[in-house]
Amino acid sequence: MTQINGMRPDFAIIADWIKPKSRVLDLGCGDGTLLNYLTREKGVNGYGLEIEDKYIPLCISKGVNIIQTDLDAGLSEFDADSFDYVVLSLTLQSVKYPDRLLSEMLRVGTEGIVTFPNFGHWQTRFQLAFLGKMPVSRTLPYAWYNKPNIHLCTLKDFEILCRRLNIDILERHAVDHAHKTSLPLRLLPNLLGEIALYRFRRKAGS
Amino acid sequence: MSQDFPADSVGLVAPNTLHWDQPLPLSSGGVLPAYDLVYETYGRLNARKTNAVLVCHALSGSHHVAGYYPGDTKPGWWENIIGPGKTIDTNKFYVVGCNNLGSCFGATGPASINPANGKPYGPDFPIITVRDWVESQARLADALGIQKWAAVMGGSLGGMQALQWAIDYPERIAHAIAIAAASKLTAQNIAFNEIARQAIRSDPDFHNGRFYDYNTEPRQGLRLARMLGHITYLSHDLMHEKFGRERPEGKFNFDYEVEFQVESYLRHQGDSFAGKFDANTYLLMTKALDYFDPADETGGDLSAAFKPAQADFLILSFTSDWRFAPARSREIVKALHDNDFNVSYAEIKAQYGHDAFLMKIPQYLEVLGTYMQRVAEGGT
Numbered sequence: 011m012t013q014i015n016g017m018r019p020d021f022a023i024i025a026d027w028i029k030p031k032s033r034v035l036d037l038g039c040g041d042g043t044l045l046n047y048l049t050r051e052k053g054v055n056g057y058g059l060e061i062e063d064k065y066i067p068l069c070i071s072k073g074v075n076i077i078q079t080d081l082d083a084g085l086s087e088f089d090a091d092s093f094d095y096v097v098l099s100l101t102l103q104s105v106k107y108p109d110r111l112l113s114e115m116l117r118v119g120t121e122g123i124v125t126f127p128n129f130g131h132w133q134t135r136f137q138l139a140f141l142g143k144m145p146v147s148r149t150l151p152y153a154w155y156n157k158p159n160i161h162l163c164t165l166k167d168f169e170i171l172c173r174r175l176n177i178d179i180l181e182r183h184a185v186d187h188a189h190k191t192s193l194p195l196r197l198l199p200n201l202l203g204e205i206a207l208y209r210f211r212r213k214a215g216s
Numbered sequence: 217m218s219q220d221f222p223a224d225s226v227g228l229v230a231p232n233t234l235h236w237d238q239p240l241p242l243s244s245g246g247v248l249p250a251y252d253l254v255y256e257t258y259g260r261l262n263a264r265k266t267n268a269v270l271v272c273h274a275l276s277g278s279h280h281v282a283g284y285y286p287g288d289t290k291p292g293w294w295e296n297i298i299g300p301g302k303t304i305d306t307n308k309f310y311v312v313g314c315n316n317l318g319s320c321f322g323a324t325g326p327a328s329i330n331p332a333n334g335k336p337y338g339p340d341f342p343i344i345t346v347r348d349w350v351e352s353q354a355r356l357a358d359a360l361g362i363q364k365w366a367a368v369m370g371g372s373l374g375g376m377q378a379l380q381w382a383i384d385y386p387e388r389i390a391h392a393i394a395i396a397a398a399s400k401l402t403a404q405n406i407a408f409n410e411i412a413r414q415a416i417r418s419d420p421d422f423h424n425g426r427f428y429d430y431n432t433e434p435r436q437g438l439r440l441a442r443m444l445g446h447i448t449y450l451s452h453d454l455m456h457e458k459f460g461r462e463r464p465e466g467k468f469n470f471d472y473e474v475e476f477q478v479e480s481y482l483r484h485q486g487d488s489f490a491g492k493f494d495a496n497t498y499l500l501m502t503k504a505l506d507y508f509d510p511a512d513e514t515g516g517d518l519s520a521a522f523k524p525a526q527a528d529f530l531i532l533s534f535t536s537d538w539r540f541a542p543a544r545s546r547e548i549v550k551a552l553h554d555n556d557f558n559v560s561y562a563e564i565k566a567q568y569g570h571d572a573f574l575m576k577i578p579q580y581l582e583v584l585g586t587y588m589q590r591v592a593e594g595g596t
Contacts, residue, residue, distance in 0.1 A: 033556075055556055063579050066562045067586040070530075077549060077561045087550045 019189030020099060020125045020205055021047065027123060027181065027209050028052060032094035035119060037081055037111075038101030041065050042074030049074070082106040085114045093119040100205075102126045104158040113175055116212045121180070125207045128184065130164030130200040148187050149204045165200040168208065176213040183207040221284060224299045225291065226258040226306055229283035231315075231322060234359055240317075240352060243345040243507075250331065253356055254315040254322030255279050258298060259306035261362070267592070268362045269309045270353060271298070272370035272377035275445075275501045276493060278321035281313035282306075296576045303585040308592045309366065317352055318344040318500040326496030327428065339425030343500060346373075346508045350380045357388065367591045369393035371573030372540060373501070376508045379548065383510055386526040391591050393584075395532045396573040398544035399518050399551065400509035405539065408448055409502035412441035416495045425496050438495045439486035446485050451536035451569035518547065519554035528558040528594075530587045532580065534572035535565050560587065 021044045028034060030052045036045050039058025042065070048054040058069055059079040069076035079087075082105055096119035102108050103126050115122040127149035128134075134145040144154035152159060163171075165184060172179055184203025185191050195202045221227040231254050240248040256279050261268060271281050271294065282298035284291050298304045298311055315323040318341065326341035357365065368381040368389050375397025382392040401409070416422060419437030427433050447455075459478035474480045514520035529552050533545035542563050552559040564580045566572040572580070 057553055057559075063562075063565070066560075066579075067582045070560055070583065070586045070590065073590060075553075075558055075560055077553070077559070078563045087546060089554065092554075 018043065018099075020185070020207060023183055023185070023189070023207050024097060024099060024123055024125070025052070028054065028095055030054070033092070035059070035085075035088065035093045035096045037085075037096065037098045037115070038104075039065075039069065039074070039076065042069035042072045042076060044097070044099065045069075045074045046072040081111060084110070085118050088118040090117050091120065095119055095121050095123055097123045099123070099125045100127065103162050104160060106160070108161050108163075109171060109175065112171070112177065116177065116210075121209060121211045122177075123207070123209050124168075125205060126163065126168070127159070128165055128200065128203045128206045129162040130166060131204050132201050135201075147204075165203065165206050168206065172208075172210060177210045178213045179208055179210045181207075181209040219284065219286070222299075224301050225295065226283040226299050228286060229256055229258065229280070229292070230285070231256050231279060233322065234356065236352075236355060238355075240348065240355075242342055242348050244343055246342040248317065248324070248342060251317060251324035251352070252322070252328075253317070253324075253352060255356060256281060256283070256292075256313045257360075258282055258311045258313075259309050261310040261360070265362055266364070266366060267309050268357075268360070268365050269304060269311050269591070270357070270365050270368045270381075271304075271311060271313045272349070272353070272368065272374035273313070273316065274370065274372040274374045275498075275505065276489070277374065278319065279313040279315035279323075280321070281311065293574065296574065297581070297584070303581045304588055305592075309588075312356075312360065312362075314353055314356055316344070316349045318497060318504070320494035320497040325494065326425070326500065327494045336426075336428040338428060338496060341496065341500070343503050343507075345504055346376050346380045347384065349377055349504075350384050353377070353381075354385055354388065363388065365389045366594070367391040367393055367588075369395070370397075371395040372397060372570065373505055373508075376505075380508075380510065382525040382527040382529070383522060386524050389527045390594055391530065391587075392525075392527045393530045393532075393587070394545075394548065395584075396534055396537050396540045396545075396570055397531075397548070398540050399511065399521075399548050401506055402544075406506050408444065408539075409506055412444055412502055413499055415440035415444070416499060419495075422495065425499075427495070433490075434495045435490040438493060438498060439483075439490040441498055442489040442493075443482045443486040446482060448539045449570040451538065451567055453536060453567050454569055457567070518551035522551050522555055522557070525552075525555070525557060529560070530584070531559065531561045532573075532583065533561075533563050534568065534570070534577075534580075535563060536567050537570045537572060539570040 034054045034056035036058040039060050045056045045058045057075045061080050096115040105111050137145040184199030185205050187204045233254050235252050237250050277293050280292040281294045282292040300307050315321050317323050318325045326337045330337045368378045375394030378392040378394045381389050416437035419434030421432045422434040462477040463475050510521040511518040531545050531549050533542035549561045562583045566577050568575050
């Protein structure tokens with residue numbers, strides 16, 4: 011796996027999945043770190059969408075093409091099949107309509123890449139089942155009343171939704187907080203995985 | 217007597233005039249046989265001539281973009297943005313402000329003397345388009361020895377010129393920056409312009425545009441045009457905040473004289489504008505706005521219209537701008553990313569309406585300043 015100094019580790023897995031010279035749309039691109047890396051190392055041509063004011067100058071200073079956009083308004087300003095990959099990293103849980111956005115991702119792109127915090131992780135389950143409280147963890151650091159994460163799901167939930175939307179999952183990683191994988195993680199991803207990463211495409215003929 | 221200027225101002229400035237005898241072919245099919253352009257420059261052109269930035273003005277603007285004229289207390293129209301250490305840093309850039317043909321601030325326009333008959337052109341002055349302006353600005357660039365602009369930029373109608381530059385002279389512009397602009401006016405927008413034109417043209421002192429010969433001017437019409445325009449440059453919220461229903465006298469007078477604060481403000485705006493602007497220029501500028509539509513030649517396909525461009529783009533809009541709404545800017549952005557061009561877009565939260573592009577809004581200055589840093593790095 012590519013090691014990228016000082017970069018969010020899920021980006022390393024995403025970067026590994028993306029072929030050089032491809033066209034990439036990064037939804038909720040933050041400060042543009044991933045796109046900047048992909049542009050420099052893989053020669054991709056990309057655009058980042060982000061709503062937060064504070065990230066716009068940070069992207070511009072990196073030379074990242076940033077388009078200030080509200081993802082909840084959809085991707086209607088992008089034509090069908092205009093990207094090789096549409097990336098949504100740690101953002102799925104905070105959009106209003108995750109199902110619509112997933113469909114939109116595969117309208118404008120050939121492949122989709124999604125990462126999200128796994129609500130099925132054992133610590134989350136433990137807090138809800140035995141403490142009777144909404145879970146708070148390293149990957150879910152917010153109190154229930156004050157959080158951007160309004161659509162949390164588990165690996166299982168996500169895969170059920172993919173089936174319903176006729177989405178073919180091509181690759182899956184479940185990793186711990188340090189974004190390392192291990193044998194137990196591979197055996198029990200929905201219980202031990204803190205972050206889920208998926209690469210997927212439209213089912214043939216759908 | 218010497219004047220004191222703020223440390224971040226370019227300080228005392230003076231305009232320059234250049235004359236062309238080489239005829240300028242126009243979009244209308246006509247020709248301008250000879251003409252003057254007036255311009256100002258701030259900062260220094262570097263040895264490789266790679267740090268020149270052209271600032272294009274909007275409807276009522278001029279080449280006086282920054283700094284002060286002797287004795288003036290009011291600086292150029294983009295003083296908030298341009299100066300040493302400012303968003304457009306004159307320590308790094310050689311900034312050129314150019315007065316557009318058809319204007320009334322020095323460039324040849326309807327009030328200039330027509331060499332054919334020794335009288336002011338008036339209605340005989342040809343209608344000039346954004347494309348014609350770009351053509352004349354390219355000649356100015358030649359005269360200044362600038363082969364390629366580091367950036368061409370402007371707000372509103374000025375932003376339209378930046379876009380046209382990117383299309384017409386792809387190899388002569390590294391960055392195009394269009395702020396509070398549009399790729400074409402909407403019907404509503406043209407409608408506002410038409411009312412402004414009717415206000416001027418129906419003024420008895422207009423004399424079919426030959427008012428100079430009668431030693432008068434259609435002040436009432438121009439005043440009305442400006443009052444209407446001014447409302448559309450402000451937002452509902454800003455007007456509410458600035459004026460509300462405030463009445464200096466407190467009670468109703470039950471007559472038609474000025475009572476509400478907003479009335480006296482608009483009259484003041486109209487009066488001061490009518491005292492310094494030319495009615496024919498106003499007509500011409502609004503027509504240039506109405507005609508602007510690069511996609512007109514590509515069957516309405518804006519993406520196709522931008523195809524020749526090579527520049528990188530920064531597009532900015534303001535949330536409360538309803539005259540050139542964010543949706544208009546996003547149409548430009550779409551056409552640009554359809555072409556795989558480098559484009560960044562920010563929608564700045566601001567309550568100032570269309571006039572926001574003139575204001576010191578922190579996020580606006582931050583985004584534009586960061587982009588200018590990128591322009592500076594690419595240009596040296």
